[in-house]
Amino acid sequence: MCTSDQHKTVVSLKDVTFAYAESENGASIKNIDLDIAEGECVLLCGMSGCGKTTVTRLINGLIPHFYEGTLSGSVHVGDLDIPHIELYETAGVVGSVFQNPRSQFFTVDVTSEIAFGCENIGLPKETVLDRVDKAARELNVQKLLGRDLFELSGGEKQKVACASVSALEPKVLVLDEPSSNLDMTAIADLSDQIARWKSQGKTVVVDEHRLFYLKGLVDRVIYLRDGRIVDEMTWEELESFSDNERAALGLRVPDLTMLSRQIEQKYAQSGDRIHRNRNLRLDTSISAKGQVSLLGLSFSRDGGATKILDLQSLTLPRGKATAIIGPNGAGKTTFARCLCGIQRGARGVMWIDGTSYRRRARLKKCFQVMQDVNHQLFTESVEDEVLLSMDEPDEQQADAILDSLGLLELKDLHPLSLSGGQKQRCAIASALAARREVIIFDEPTSGLDRAHMQRVAENIQQLEEQGKTVLIITHDPEFILACCSYVAHIEGGSLAESYALDHEGYRRMLAFFMVKEKRAEINAMDQKHSPLSRPL
Amino acid sequence: MPQQILRGAVNNKGGITLDPRTKIFVAFILGVVLLTGGYNGGMAWARPTLTAIPLVLLLSVRKWGAAVGYSLAFLASYFAMTYLMPITSGPLNFLVMIVFGIFLQFLPCIMMFYFVFSTTTVSEFMAAMERMHLTDKITIPMSVMFRFFPTVNEEFGDINDAMRMRGISFGKGNLGAMIEYRLVPMMVCSVRIGEDLAAAALTRGLGAPVKRTNVCSVGFHIQDLIILAVCAACLVAFGEWYVSVHF
Numbered sequence A: 001m002c003t004s005d006q007h008k009t010v011v012s013l014k015d016v017t018f019a020y021a022e023s024e025n026g027a028s029i030k031n032i033d034l035d036i037a038e039g040e041c042v043l044l045c046g047m048s049g050c051g052k053t054t055v056t057r058l059i060n061g062l063i064p065h066f067y068e069g070t071l072s073g074s075v076h077v078g079d080l081d082i083p084h085i086e087l088y089e090t091a092g093v094v095g096s097v098f099q100n101p102r103s104q105f106f107t108v109d110v111t112s113e114i115a116f117g118c119e120n121i122g123l124p125k126e127t128v129l130d131r132v133d134k135a136a137r138e139l140n141v142q143k144l145l146g147r148d149l150f151e152l153s154g155g156e157k158q159k160v161a162c163a164s165v166s167a168l169e170p171k172v173l174v175l176d177e178p179s180s181n182l183d184m185t186a187i188a189d190l191s192d193q194i195a196r197w198k199s200q201g202k203t204v205v206v207d208e209h210r211l212f213y214l215k216g217l218v219d220r221v222i223y224l225r226d227g228r229i230v231d232e233m234t235w236e237e238l239e240s241f242s243d244n245e246r247a248a249l250g251l252r253v254p255d256l257t258m259l260s261r262q263i264e265q266k267y268a269q270s271g272d273r274i275h276r277n278r279n280l281r282l283d284t285s286i287s288a289k290g291q292v293s294l295l296g297l298s299f300s301r302d303g304g305a306t307k308i309l310d311l312q313s314l315t316l317p318r319g320k321a322t323a324i325i326g327p328n329g330a331g332k333t334t335f336a337r338c339l340c341g342i343q344r345g346a347r348g349v350m351w352i353d354g355t356s357y358r359r360r361a362r363l364k365k366c367f368q369v370m371q372d373v374n375h376q377l378f379t380e381s382v383e384d385e386v387l388l389s390m391d392e393p394d395e396q397q398a399d400a401i402l403d404s405l406g407l408l409e410l411k412d413l414h415p416l417s418l419s420g421g422q423k424q425r426c427a428i429a430s431a432l433a434a435r436r437e438v439i440i441f442d443e444p445t446s447g448l449d450r451a452h453m454q455r456v457a458e459n460i461q462q463l464e465e466q467g468k469t470v471l472i473i474t475h476d477p478e479f480i481l482a483c484c485s486y487v488a489h490i491e492g493g494s495l496a497e498s499y500a501l502d503h504e505g506y507r508r509m510l511a512f513f514m515v516k517e518k519r520a521e522i523n524a525m526d527q528k529h530s531p532l533s534r535p536l
Numbered sequence B: 001m002p003q004q005i006l007r008g009a010v011n012n013k014g015g016i017t018l019d020p021r022t023k024i025f026v027a028f029i030l031g032v033v034l035l036t037g038g039y040n041g042g043m044a045w046a047r048p049t050l051t052a053i054p055l056v057l058l059l060s061v062r063k064w065g066a067a068v069g070y071s072l073a074f075l076a077s078y079f080a081m082t083y084l085m086p087i088t089s090g091p092l093n094f095l096v097m098i099v100f101g102i103f104l105q106f107l108p109c110i111m112m113f114y115f116v117f118s119t120t121t122v123s124e125f126m127a128a129m130e131r132m133h134l135t136d137k138i139t140i141p142m143s144v145m146f147r148f149f150p151t152v153n154e155e156f157g158d159i160n161d162a163m164r165m166r167g168i169s170f171g172k173g174n175l176g177a178m179i180e181y182r183l184v185p186m187m188v189c190s191v192r193i194g195e196d197l198a199a200a201a202l203t204r205g206l207g208a209p210v211k212r213t214n215v216c217s218v219g220f221h222i223q224d225l226i227i228l229a230v231c232a233a234c235l236v237a238f239g240e241w242y243v244s245v246h247f
Helices: A052-059 A087-091 A110-120 A125-139 A154-167 A184-199 A235-240 A243-249 A257-268 A273-279 A332-340 A359-365 A382-388 A395-404 A420-433 A450-465 A477-483 A503-513 A515-533 B020-036 B043-060 B064-087 B090-119 B122-131 B136-166 B175-202 B222-246
Strands: A009-020 A029-037 A041-045 A069-077 A094-097 A172-176 A203-207 A220-225 A228-233 A291-301 A306-317 A321-325 A347-352 A355-357 A366-369 A438-442 A469-473 A486-491 A494-500
Touching: A009 A052, A009 A203, A029 A052, A029 A203, A029 A228, A041 A052, A052 A069, A052 A172, A052 A203, A087 A110, A087 B175, A094 A154, A110 A125, A110 A154, A110 B122, A125 A154, A154 A184, A184 A203, A184 A515, A220 A235, A228 A235, A257 A273, A257 A477, A257 A503, A273 A503, A291 A332, A306 A332, A306 A469, A306 A486, A306 A494, A321 A332, A321 A450, A321 A477, A321 A503, A332 A359, A332 A366, A332 A438, A332 A469, A347 A359, A355 A359, A359 A366, A366 A420, A366 B136, A382 A395, A382 A420, A395 A420, A420 A450, A450 A469, A450 A477, A469 A477, A477 A503, A486 A503, A494 A503, B020 B043, B020 B090, B020 B122, B020 B222, B043 B064, B043 B090, B043 B222, B064 B090, B122 B136, B136 B175
Parallel strands: A041 A203, A041 A220, A094 A172, A172 A203, A321 A469, A321 A486, A366 A438, A438 A469
Antiparallel strands: A009 A029, A009 A069, A220 A228, A291 A306, A291 A347, A347 A355, A486 A494
């Protein structure tokens, strides 16, 4: 599959070594040699901090022009000497899509955003309008033209970002963890778009943790560790690793169907959660022990005209982790806000062991670990953060909580100086200190590699052991498999179904996430039938 | 409602479109004349005229809610000044005068700014600035504000939610803590978003030394001329008043 010998090399990194001026900003890389051929799709993978993002930044010129540091070696895209030309000269040749759809648009409306790049390089007005039109059609976002970007979902924003890059018609596309904040449908759309770019002969470089959506697109896999390229393989070789081998490499599953094999294996072991979940059956009566019942949880906007959430009744196992799944915009976030009591005007009651909790009472009973955990760390040290949550500050108890989460040595550090995972644990610690019983996570594994995902799963198991009821909004089936026992599937603001994650439940959950696979199946069927159905 | 403030009003379909330069000019005149002018002479009609301009403009773009809110708030302050002032005395009288007096002066300006920010897109703004031959060095940072305010607003909402969840909305009674708990995460998030934003914009050629294209066409129309004429008349009245007072 390695086509670099036969074809023209487009991207060429020769003996590149780079260290960030601010070392915390990212991992340094050492002696990177990488040639990428025209039309090739290359995946950069490895654990967090392995330097794959740094490689993408070298190609799009953000290094050394935006992120400063010491650079040696040469970086070429075509004839362009990237480190020695200005960023705007690279702009028309290399297009970049980033991780966070929220923070990569510059204007406030879709049309201006798609036109933005073309306007910057001073293309004639008619050309810009043509390109906007073409890019909008290509990404299927014509309906969004003229809309307010702040009102779009994450998936829609990411499509607009792709369209904006596409409008510049670059030769090379660099995607930096583009799927991190997307739901499964949006990921399948992203996968289709990468396929389209490939078919247009563009070179695609993507660095990612989630791999499954790249199946069938990637020509070559580059594996990095500690800033060096340590392995190069084909997709088939990547797929041939056993689960243990992948765990050692810190890689996520390259194909979701592998998870169904894992389910069968786990089911065979009688001690596993899947086996235990066989007997997880919930009562519908609100006074039943061992469960958390939510009745009439609802919220509407515009004086009742627009129903955002309308859950008649949902019963969850107490002291276990439940995954909240559903497409973006289904009302999962509103559900979490209503449950924690921060959504003003929310209706409904939570029942635990015959005690009812209305909205204000839930503010003291529930806690949400937000997706952007930076929003909920307020004090100057990790220990203060925990003490702040206690009614009666008790240092001994605070230390015990920190110890249980592996944060004890960090207790004097500023919470905002911690790594992402540590910050998340710091927020969990404050929830434990406030003796919250229901803890809700909003996409805790977005953008995490396998080891960090596993660590979050361990934290959640630990919470279960302490008798906490955990709810997790997530688009990550691998993570659900690692720690959840129950599923509540929300669609269109109401409960579509809820089920225990036993043998059958896991398969049902997995089927929900296989959007790309389903699409491929439908396409295959269409192709099979089309010659017959089409008259000659 | 606050979510909509300071966000490019790209959803404004229909209604009268004004050139961004007109809007900015009107906002400027409104500020100068209403905040520094008196009540006598020509100002007797210039003041109500200028006060009515934001209302007319809001109605012209069918922002009914804002128009009604503006009218009610203005009338309430006006009646409070007229009827409460004579019947109160001492510190209370002073308080009524300060609160409602300031409100009456500032409200038209605030609504005008709301109108400017909620009906101007970044493209329109940049196109207009370019017509005025301002350099990119000034217009780009200014255009970032359109993007920045709604973002800060979003962040602030999230931080407030987090504080309510922790039960520390009021900083456990400590005013300093109340502010600090909001500002620190806010600054950290804003810096990070700002960095992401800059990186994304630079990879799409922002700052290239070529003449930037703008797909947005701006220009003066009859509605601009009418409103500018009204403002000019008010400005003349203001000038007259100013001369009569100071010389």
